[in-house]
Amino acid sequence: MKVGLLVGRLCRGGAERQLMRLAGGLTRRGLDVEVLCYDGPSPHDALLEAQGVRVRHEAAQGRLAKVGLARRWLRDFQPDIAHGFMKRASGVAALARLGGGSCRVLASDFSTATYGRRKPALWGALGLFALADRVVTQTELNRRSLERLAPWLRGRVAVVRNGLEVERFEPVPSPLPPSPFRFCAVGSVYGVKNPERVVQAVAELCRRRGRGFRLDWYGRFGLDGDRAPSPAYRRALALSERLGVADLVTFHGETHDIERAYQQTHALLHASLQEGFPNAVVEGMACGLPIVVSRVSDLPLVVAEARNGFLCRATDPVSIADAMERMLLTGGDERRRMGQRSRRLAIDWFHQERFIDDYLNLYTDMLRSENVRRLG
Known part of the structure; x- marks a missing residue:
């Protein structure tokens, strides 16, 4: 299985640390993993590369440029799963796939439960999530919030809790x-x-x-x-x-x-x-x-x-x-x-191994569902 992870930049935030744990863990399990950072490099890129994870980074200005960069990356890498980390990266992944890519798209959302309903960014993200195959979040609270705000996501939101090196x-x-x-x-x-x-x-x-x-x-x-x-x-x-x-x-x-x-x-x-x-x-x-x-x-x-x-x-x-x-x-x-x-x-x-297992099972289920759909 080939998994592509999209993120703006590998900053020091909690979500970015989860991405790094996921990429390293999937690579240790034998998957082919590549990370696209469309806002340019960071000092943390080397930490992933030391674990055998390929990191591609370019600085793209503006949403259209980022989508274009991601589209070229999907064409070159040809992942089975394109997984956007956080709202913006998830939107970029979903829009990039519209160019004809055959990969499955997983969107991540970690904070909808804390967004005010009047924020345009919230509704823009929820609309773009409709273009993804599945959405993943960290908490039951956020799953319920997503499905309440966006009824079109009901039954498509999975919960994967954080991973930690216990x-x-x-x-x-x-x-x-x-x-x-x-x-x-x-x-x-x-x-x-x-x-x-x-x-x-x-x-x-x-x-x-x-x-x-x-x-x-x-x-x-x-x-x-x-x-x-x-x-x-x-x-x-x-x-x-x-x-x-x-x-x-x-x-x-x-x-x-x-x-x-x-x-x-x-x-x-x-x-x-x-x-x-x-x-x-x-x-x-x-x-x-x-x-x-x-x-x-x-x-x-x-x-x-x-x-x-x-x-x-x-x-x-x-x-x-x-x-x-x-x-x-x-x-x-x-x-x-x-x-x-x-x-x-x-x-x-x-536990980190449970975290890796949960994502791997989710990816596998997404690909199996797609194969069933094609055969049907």
Whole structure:
């Protein structure tokens, strides 16, 4: 089987990391895989090429130029499956196939559940998805959202959960000292990740329970790196000083040893305003952490299934503080049991080999359905 993966550029986002894991995993399974990056090269191209994945990159300006580039690529590579990663790349793949290509097109959508109905980009993507053979998403919430907004997609949307190198993320071998209690948050510090309300929640929890806890936030100060702090980061930092909790909240910036950060933590806090599915939550769960998470994506489903944490409303600092307080007051033995259930669910739902299997089965089903249609 030949699989072509389309993406704008291999940036450092979660969806791009999933693409890289998929491409490398399919190549290890013996498939012929090539990646087209139509917005030009990135430093991450070499990481894929080192795994034996061919990466083709050109910078195309404008939608028509990108479609033309993808059409030439489909003609040259002749994949069985053309898989667009994220809305724009999926639209490019679907339009490129209209030029007469015989491949099956799989569109990816990770965030429709968080889009406002008035956004033209949403309706443009949903219209283009009608040209794809199937659509894949990461969460049940997003599947339901897609099928509600676009009835023409009903029965054509599959759910494939994120893949994770579970072996890399392991629980700490011995219990941490109980004090101070350490929460950690992981993710780039910008508006969607909700840093200002988190700082307000820390101040509220401090007012109730004193200063026997800490929050360590690991992640770039802005989407463009530590040297380009976001306005949300600057406001959150100033807010922590104004509220008198600067000693309780530490923004560490980008780290390349995130496993150690999880292992030095009692519980994960992830109070994001919107998500596809957050890799940080899966990583923390694999490290055996109980979780405090907002009611976004499939996080309520995870908490209900694993009984491993507490939910909060992301838009309400008091609700975030309430959930943090519940975790703070949970006994150590129960937190350890919650952490054990976290790890079991992380392995069952998010193991990388399961992730590769699910995509391979989806590709195979798409090709089988096409063969049945032709024979019929």
